[in-house]
Amino acid sequence: MSDFLDRLRRGPCLLLDGGLGSELIARGLAPGTPPDLWTLERPEELTAVHRSYVQAGSDAIHANTFGSNAARLEQFGLLDRIEEINRTAVRLARESGATYVIADIGPTGEYLPPVGHGDLARWRRHFVQQAEILATTPIDAFHVETMTDVREALTALDALQEVAPSIPVLISMAFESKKKGFFTIMGDPLGPSLARLWAAGPAAVGANCGMASPQMRALAREVLSSPGGAASGAASGEGGAASGAAGNAPGSPDGALLVFQPNAGKPQMTGEGIRYAQDPAEFAEDLASLLSFPRVAALGGCCGTDPRFIAALRARLP
Amino acid sequence: MPKIEFAELAQAVIDGNTEEARRLARAWLESGSDPLLAIEQGFARGIHRVGELWEEGEYFLPELIQGAEAMKAALETLQPRLGAARADQASKGCVVIGTVQGDLHDIGKSLVGTMLTAYGFQVYDLGSDVPIAAFVEEARLRRADIVAASALLTTTMVAQRELVRAVTAAGFEWSPKILIGGAATTPEWAAEIGAFHAENALRAVAVAESCLG
Numbered sequence: 097m098s099d100f101l102d103r104l105r106r107g108p109c110l111l112l113d114g115g116l117g118s119e120l121i122a123r124g125l126a127p128g129t130p131p132d133l134w135t136l137e138r139p140e141e142l143t144a145v146h147r148s149y150v151q152a153g154s155d156a157i158h159a160n161t162f163g164s165n166a167a168r169l170e171q172f173g174l175l176d177r178i179e180e181i182n183r184t185a186v187r188l189a190r191e192s193g194a195t196y197v198i199a200d201i202g203p204t205g206e207y208l209p210p211v212g213h214g215d216l217a218r219w220r221r222h223f224v225q226q227a228e229i230l231a232t233t234p235i236d237a238f239h240v241e242t243m244t245d246v247r248e249a250l251t252a253l254d255a256l257q258e259v260a261p262s263i264p265v266l267i268s269m270a271f272e273s274k275k276k277g278f279f280t281i282m283g284d285p286l287g288p289s290l291a292r293l294w295a296a297g298p299a300a301v302g303a304n305c306g307m308a309s310p311q312m313r314a315l316a317r318e319v320l321s322s323p324g325g326a327a328s329g330a331a332s333g334e335g336g337a338a339s340g341a342a343g344n345a346p347g348s349p350d351g352a353l354l355v356f357q358p359n360a361g362k363p364q365m366t367g368e369g370i371r372y373a374q375d376p377a378e379f380a381e382d383l384a385s386l387l388s389f390p391r392v393a394a395l396g397g398c399c400g401t402d403p404r405f406i407a408a409l410r411a412r413l414p
Numbered sequence: 415m416p417k418i419e420f421a422e423l424a425q426a427v428i429d430g431n432t433e434e435a436r437r438l439a440r441a442w443l444e445s446g447s448d449p450l451l452a453i454e455q456g457f458a459r460g461i462h463r464v465g466e467l468w469e470e471g472e473y474f475l476p477e478l479i480q481g482a483e484a485m486k487a488a489l490e491t492l493q494p495r496l497g498a499a500r501a502d503q504a505s506k507g508c509v510v511i512g513t514v515q516g517d518l519h520d521i522g523k524s525l526v527g528t529m530l531t532a533y534g535f536q537v538y539d540l541g542s543d544v545p546i547a548a549f550v551e552e553a554r555l556r557r558a559d560i561v562a563a564s565a566l567l568t569t570t571m572v573a574q575r576e577l578v579r580a581v582t583a584a585g586f587e588w589s590p591k592i593l594i595g596g597a598a599t600t601p602e603w604a605a606e607i608g609a610f611h612a613e614n615a616l617r618a619v620a621v622a623e624s625c626l627g
Contacts, residue, residue: 127569128516128543171518207521210430210480275471283474362600 100156100196100236101264104299104353104393108414112198112357112396113149113157114406118372120145122402130172132164135185142185146192152403153410154396157194158239160185161230162202166222171205179229186233196236198266201226201252203243211282216251223255231260240298241268241357242305242398244280246289253296264299266355266394270306271315278303278315286315287322288347295349302355305398308374309382312358320389322348353393356383360400372400376408384412418442420456423488427460428467430480432487439491449492450500453534457488461532465616478615479525485532505536507559507626510552512540513596514573519566522596525615526562533619535560546573546580553581553590559626562618564596571598575607591625593618 104110117131123141125134134141146157164182169175182199189197204222206214230238238256243249249267256265271278271286278286290301303315361374379401386392397405418441426435435457442452464481467473473481496504509530513523520542527539538556540548544563553561561581565571574594581590592609595618604611610625612618 121569125569126516127567127573128518207475210483211475211521275469277471279471279474281475283476 098196098236101299103155103196104264107390107393109387109392110196110394111153111155111406111410111413112355112394113146113154114152114397114401114403115360115399116145116158116160116200117162118400119148119402130163130168130174131160132169132174132181132185133172135160135164135181135188136177139184139188142188143191146189146194148403149406150192150194152406153413154194154406156196156198156236156394156396157189157192158198158200159189159235160200161226162200162241163205165202165204165226167204167206167219168202178225182226182229183233186230186235190234197234198237198239199230199233199235201238201240201256203245203248203252207282208245208247214248216247219248220251220255223252224259227256227259231263235263237264237266237299239266239268239355241266241270243267243269244284245282246280246284246292249289249293250296253293253298257297266300266302267293267298268302268304268355268357269293271303272306273311273315278318285347286318287349290319290349290352291347293349294352300353300355300393301349302357302394304355304357305359307358308361309358309379312356313382313385316354316356316386316392319348319354320386320391352391354389354391355394355396356386356392357396357398358382358401359398360402360405374400376405379405380408380412383409387413418445418447420452420459423452423456424460424463427457427481427484427488428463430464430477430484432480432484435484435488436491439488443492443495449495450504453489453492453504457485457492458534461485461529465529465619469616475525479528482525482528482532486528489532489534504534506534506623508536508538508556509560509562509593509622510538510540510549510556510558511562511564512544512549513542513564513566514570514577515543515545516573517565517567517570517596518542519564519596522566522615523562523564526564526595526612526618529615529619530562530622533623535622546576549577550580550584554584554586557588558590559588560591560593560622562593562595562622565594565598566596568598571596571603574599574603574609578607578609593621593625 208214240252293301360372531537594609595612601611612621
């Protein structure tokens with residue numbers, strides 16, 4: 097039995113890794129090629145990225161399984177290799193020598209009506225299928241991340257809990273800064289959404305992607321300082337979409353352990369290719385400012401953050 | 415039959431009530447009133463309000479799309495009764511839209527297409543992962559006023575530059591404007607490649623309207 101959950105609860109704050117997809121792109125992953133394909137065809141590149149994060153100081157590495165669910169793999173004609181893709185990705189992450197390996201569970205990429213034609217029951221089957229494969233691999237935790245619809249996040253969480261009740265689950269949503277606060281594109285408000293997720297029993301809840309570290313710092317402080325209770329949040333978050341009014345309602349995940357993984361600012365096209373604007377020192381400074389809160393259990397980076405960002409943050413951690 | 419107020423037409427769109435919008439549009443036609451008036455004074459005001467509510471942070475993606483769907487239902491009912499000349503007057507222009515090759519992200523592009531349609535543009539949506547040549551061919555076929563290309567990934571943005579070059583090289587007798595958008599794009603990037611830029615679906619409507627002047 098892994099001590100991941102103990103470590104998460106006891107501290108010190110766990111250092112996660114940074115961007116994986118953006119690092120693969122920097123190593124030549126071509127436009128339109130799913131990162132999952134590199135698990136099979138360029139395993140040495142994945143090992144190299146994972147190792148670079150371990151060397152930079154990451155305690156935990158996300159396996160390259162973000163898009164390795166049936167809904168996404170089917171788009172690329174890779175559905176028949178779903179088991180091999182998930183298993184190999186975990187093995188490659190393990191080979192990095194990281195203390196902990198986290199199976200990454202990304203969204204289906206579909207949306208519920210009226211935005212799309214998604215279906216919660218079908219999504220649940222996809223998450224169950226991916227979890228059944230991953231639960232038999234040597235992982236320490238799941239991380240459901242970059243979710244924009246609290247209903248999909250809850251569906252994924254429910255599937256993981258059913259398949260693998262003993263494996264801890266982190267769960268993060270992607271919020272945007274709007275005039276009236278932080279919301280997902282589907283209109284799920286920050287505090288009530290995290291309260292709803294926390295009530296469903298994950299090991300930690302939080303936010304990833306969507307914004308750079310200065311905004312993420314503001315988001316984290318709002319979660320940490322919100323006076324509302326989980327109960328009111330659970331009520332006002334009902335329905336997810338079309339709940340814009342809930343933005344003003346109190347609601348925060350009381351007592352929840354928290355995880356934050358911001359991006360490295362906006363990508364810019366330059367003569368030498370794609371560059372992210374942010375300085376690793378600013379990223380480390382913003383996230384280190386959250387360390388005085390014991391509930392902040394894990395920090396890391398999302399798109400565009402590289403081992404320099406993780407190393408800069410490592411230097412600020414106790 | 416009681417007289418239908420313009421505000422009722424607008425409200426059906428604001429509420430995202432597709433059935434009600436269609437019902438009102440039919441009732442409007444049955445009453446013998448001018449369909450163009452219903453669009454311009456009624457339904458269009460509704461979609462403008464939906465856009466405002468979205469920008470103010472009151473509405474989100476689902477409400478925005480529901481409003482646009484209601485608007486489309488009204489337009490589908492009214493436009494066939496406008497007659498050719500006035501349909502032309504009601505149309506704001508022809509747009510060929512797609513997500514560039516290598517990029518499967520569809521939702522932002524589809525939303526732009528939906529909003530442009532709702533605002534009275536004639537939109538031909540080529541889907542995602544669209545080769546440059548397909549954009550150019552469709553633009554030729556439709557005599558497009560605007561070619562709109564979305565790129566969500568930094569890796570696929572380069573295709574937008576190629577699109578600008580390909581449309582220029584095609585040497586059409588008219589000059590289609592190129593409109594780009596997508597999470598990876600910036601106004602600086604658009605300026606560099608010689609395209610118009612929109613940061614979201616509503617801005618896309620405003621930019622499309624202004625660039626056709």
